[in-house]
Amino acid sequence: MTADSHAQNLELELQGSNASETSTLDSLMVHPRFQDFSSLQTEIDSTLIKLQKTGYIESELLKLNKKNDSAFIAYFNLGKKYDNLYIYYSNNDISKDLLKKISTNVTDDFFAIPISKSENALKFLNSELANDGLPFVTFKIExxxxxxxSELQGNLVINTTAKRKVNSIIVKGYEGFPRSFLKHYLNIRKDQSFNLNEIKSKTKILNSLPFAKQIKDPEVLFTKDSTSLYLYLEKSKSNTFDGFLGFGNNESTNKLEFDGYLNLKLNNNLNYGESFNLLYKSDENEQRTFDVNANLPYLFNSPLGVNLNLNIFRKDSTFTIVNQTAKLFYQLNRTIKISGGIELTSSENLLNQEQQSSQVQDYDASFFTASFEYLDRTSDFLFPIQSYFLVESGLGKRNYNNFDQDQTTIKFRTNKIFNLNNRNSIYINVNGDIIFSDSFLFNELRRFGGINSIRGFEENSLYASLYSVLNTEYRYSINQSIYVHSIIDGAYYEDDIxxxxxxxxxxGFGLGLMTKAGLFKLNYANGLVEDQPFKFSNSKIHISLNAYF
Known part of the structure; x- marks a missing residue:
């Protein structure tokens, strides 16, 4: 056979004891031609293994004959085929509920499986026990x-060591990563049962955080008495500086006017997962907005967090409003949190005596608030939020001229991206605000309109005691850094005064472009009131650049 070991294009024919056995053998052989005798012999060995796995456990190779210089015939005896395997086990080694996942015939003493599926069944059991803290478990049937x-029986022998738990978590690369996020956001904790597949699934969620990403799959170091989990992370640029320049015609003067804002967001600079936002906005309606917000999650390594907000708004020389909120929230999991808090509002009438109006008054208001929030992040840099839902209710009083008026407020917002395929998606956003009250003041009405509300209208130019806005976009991603989209918005509002x-x-339409400096956005939109004619002069162009640092 030495000379034949160097032959090329050898052929192999399989023969059974009868036509039925030969047909079975033909169905198992994938390649009848081989480069050398060694690969031909390997195919014969593989065929025997396949026969045993399908239930022909008594099969044997009778002989291998050389037909000619380039062809061989292998003669097999398949013997009796056995269909099922009855495996006896101990309840102390494995649970009956786990066995029911692989067998429909399970008793307190044994379980039955088809012989052809026995290998995959044992692999499944091995994986399940490994994920339950037994990574070195082994199975064999004796x-x-x-x-x-037509049936066989045997005893299941399971060799295990003590259950493994995660004894230590070591972060490499970004050693300052907030440990509270490991415990509460990822739900990876010390002393929990070791499950590598589950840990890998959880750490992938890290890439949805704006301030960190995973640079390498987690690794595990096993010693005799401990299990150490290594995570490889990198801190990401998550601070943003956002601004936009908008311009359009003033309907009264028919002159071109400008508006804009600056928005600074600082994330995780102290390595606690905290965020601090500062917004200053000035627009063409002589409106000024100053807003500062601080969010402190997972205080003292607990699910509790605090959100603080101060908002100051000035409407030309008509009135100012100072709004302060403080919320204590509980993070149920990485996507859901509930909160309760207090909201205090104070407004001052700036009109002089000649301009006084009964609709604008000094007033103070206080509300107790409760909210539910759902946020699902993604690792997509262009579209980091897959879905969002918020509903908040407030109960309180408004006081002016020593008169208290009971009021109830409801705010809601939800948005979601529906991915049609890799390039096409639909974005839908719905938000609104309602005040329930027996009387209203102009300076307490809700303000909306503009790039972050209904596009095509001036910023905060609309006042309502009730409003709801629907934003829709059809988005087409040209590549991973450029997309274009349509703008179709609708709104309904009521002004009870x-x-x-x-x-x-x-x-309208718009585009987004990821540059080295950050995310550049350009939107063109035209606003239209029902039953009024279309005017190009009502169009607004919004330009913004969200720079990361």
Missing amino acids: NISKRND NEIKEKLFGF
Whole structure:
């Protein structure tokens, strides 16, 4: 056979004891031609293993004959085929509930499986026990014997060590990563049962955090008495500086006017997962907004967190509003949190005596608030939020001229991206605000309109005691850094002071471009009031650059 070991294109033919056995053998052989005798011999050995796995455990190679210089015939005897394997086990080694996942015939003493599926069944059991803290578990079936003419039986032997738990968590690369996020956001803790697949699944969620990402799969170091988990992370640039320049025609003067804002967001600079936002906005309606917000999650390594907000708004020389909120929230898991807090509002009438109006008054208001929030992040840099839902209710009083008025407020917002395929998606956003009250003041009405509300209208130019806005976009991603989208917005609002009920619409298009400096956005939108003619002069162009540092 030495000379034949160097031959090329050898052929192998398989023969059984009868036509039925030969047909079975033909169905098992994938390649009848081989480069050398060694690979041909390997195929014969592989065929024997396949036969045993399908139930022909008594199969044997009778002989291998050389037909000619380039062809061989292997003669097999398949013997009796056995269909099922009855495996006896101990309840102390494995649970009956786990066995029911691989067998429909499970008793307190044994379980039955088809012989053809026995290998995959044992692999599944091995994986399940490994994920339950037994990474070094091994299985084997001993004392295999005939149960009857078509079935076999044997004993399941499981060799295990003590259950493994995560004894230590070591972070490499970004050693300052906030440990509270490991415990509460990822739900990876010391002394929990070791499950590498589950840990890998959890650490992938890290990439959805704005301030960190995983640079390498987690690794495990096993010693005799401990299990150490190594995570490889990198701190990401998550601070942003955002601004936009908008311009359009003033309907009264027919002159071009400008508006804009600056938005600074600082994330995780202290390595606690905290965030600090500062917003200053000035627009064409002589409106000024100053807003500062601090969010402190997982205080003292607990699920509790605090959110603090200060908002100051000035409407030309008409009024100012100072709004302060403080919330204590509980993070149920990485996506859901509930909160309760207090909201204090104070407004001052700036009109002089000649301009005084009964609709604008000094007032103070206080509310107790409760909210539910759901946030699902993704690792997509262009579209980091897959879905969001918020509902908040407030109960309180508004006081002016020593008169208390009971009020209830409801705020809601939800948005979601529906991915049609890798390039096409649909974005839908719905938000609104309602005040329930027997009387209203102009300076307590809700303000909306603009790039972050219904597009095509001036910033905060609309006042309402009730409003709801629908934003929709069809998005097409040209590549991973450029996308274009449509703008189709609709809104309904009510102003109980002036007895106004109107429907609004916004139409346009936009694009987003990820540059080295950050995310550049350009939107063109035209605002339209129901039953009023379309005017190009109502169009707004919004330009913004969200720079990361």
